Amino acid sequence: MPDPTIDIPARLREAVAHYWNTRGSQGVKQGVKGIKDAGQRSSVTGGKQLDGFARLLCDLLVAEGIDRKNIFYEGRGFHTIPGFYRPTKDWDLLVIADGQLWIAVELKSQVGPSFGNNYNNRVEEGLGNAADIRTAYSKQTFGTVSPFVGYLLLLEDCDGCHGPVRVSENHFPIRAEFRDHSYIAVDKPMSLSYAQRYEMFCRKVVQEGVYDAAAFMLASKQNAQTGIYTEPAADLAFTRLAAAMLGKAHEYFMVKKLEG
Numbered sequence: 021m022p023d024p025t026i027d028i029p030a031r032l033r034e035a036v037a038h039y040w041n042t043r044g045s046q047g048v049k050q051g052v053k054g055i056k057d058a059g060q061r062s063s064v065t066g067g068k069q070l071d072g073f074a075r076l077l078c079d080l081l082v083a084e085g086i087d088r089k090n091i092f093y094e095g096r097g098f099h100t101i102p103g104f105y106r107p108t109k110d111w112d113l114l115v116i117a118d119g120q121l122w123i124a125v126e127l128k129s130q131v132g133p134s135f136g137n138n139y140n141n142r143v144e145e146g147l148g149n150a151a152d153i154r155t156a157y158s159k160q161t162f163g164t165v166s167p168f169v170g171y172l173l174l175l176e177d178c179d180g181c182h183g184p185v186r187v188s189e190n191h192f193p194i195r196a197e198f199r200d201h202s203y204i205a206v207d208k209p210m211s212l213s214y215a216q217r218y219e220m221f222c223r224k225v226v227q228e229g230v231y232d233a234a235a236f237m238l239a240s241k242q243n244a245q246t247g248i249y250t251e252p253a254a255d256l257a258f259t260r261l262a263a264a265m266l267g268k269a270h271e272y273f274m275v276k277k278l279e280g
Contacts, residue, residue: 026079032258035072036239037247039129039174042069044244070127073172074113077125080262081115084269090117104156109149115269118276121162123268124153124169131176131241135214136185143221146171150230165275168268170261171231175218177238177250184210185217215252222256233264 074093082088092099093113101121103109115123126149130138153169156162175181184200189209193199197220200210212220215238222234236256239249251257 026076026083028076028259028262031072031076031079032237032249033247035070035076035247036174036237036243036249037245038072039069039239040241040244040247042071043131070112070129070172070174073127073174074125077113077262077265080266081123081269084266085273086115086269087117091115101153102156102161103152104159104161105148105152109152111153115272117272119163120165121157121167122165122272123265124167125172125265126170127172127174129174129176130218132178132180135180139214139217142173142218146221146225147230150225168232168265170265171222171225171234172237172258172261173218173222173235174237174239174249175215177215177240181215181238182213184213187211219253219256223253226255232268233261235261 071094078088078091078093081091091113092115099112099114100108100110101114101124111124112127113123113125114121126146128142128146130142150169150171153167157167187194187198187209194209194211198211198217200212211217219236222236225231226234234256235251235258236253237249237251237258239247243249254260
């Protein structure tokens with residue numbers, strides 16, 4: 021279990037507040053410089069927004085005994101590893117020790133108002149990243165240890181992510197679990213909201229072994245200063261992700277002990 025001396029809820033609020041504040045400052049800086057990325061990209065291309073989560077995961081690993089020098093989450097190139105379908109991939113947090121990749125965690129977020137295309141991109145990206153690292157491992161790219169692969173998604177809590185979404189069923193009906201059964205108009209098939217879709221995605225990738233653990237969180241921009249967040253599903257709570265990750269850390273120590 022995660023170190024009880026680390027106040028995880030407080031640290032998560034700090035991470036969420038850091039996320040919103042960093043997004044806002046990056047958008048302002050690019051605007052002042054006269055650089056305007058398309059849509060919301062002026063707030064996301066600067067990176068570092070989710071560093072609060074990476075720092076918390078790092079501190080939990082260090083508290084469990086992992087040497088900080090073996091944890092990589094900042095510094096250009098230091099959290100980059102080879103892929104299989106592409107030359108390299110930057111992960112948000114890596115643990116590399118004794119020439120083996122032990123842990124890789126991906127941190128993602130999405131804000132409104134454009135949930136539609138961005139949702140599809142996030143799903144495809146998440147699946148692709150997992151396929152890339154799993155295949156690279158199977159080809160003995162990182163050593164003989166099967167790495168723990170984790171995923172965290174922070175979604176903006178707003179009206180746009182909670183309403184049902186119209187879908188097309190021109191050729192085949194969507195799978196039943198994606199249908200919003202509360203919407204009964206036959207001529208307008210509706211699916212789950214984007215928040216419900218993301219929750220289901222995070223759950224399915226764990227159930228299907230795509231990722232070893234996943235966390236799903238909601239946070240409103242209106243609570244940027246306090247960092248208030250919610251975790252709508254107990255099985256996708258941050259502590260579940262952290263506990264599973266630390267389980268891999270314990271495996272590392274057990275291997276070290278048995279190998280003498």
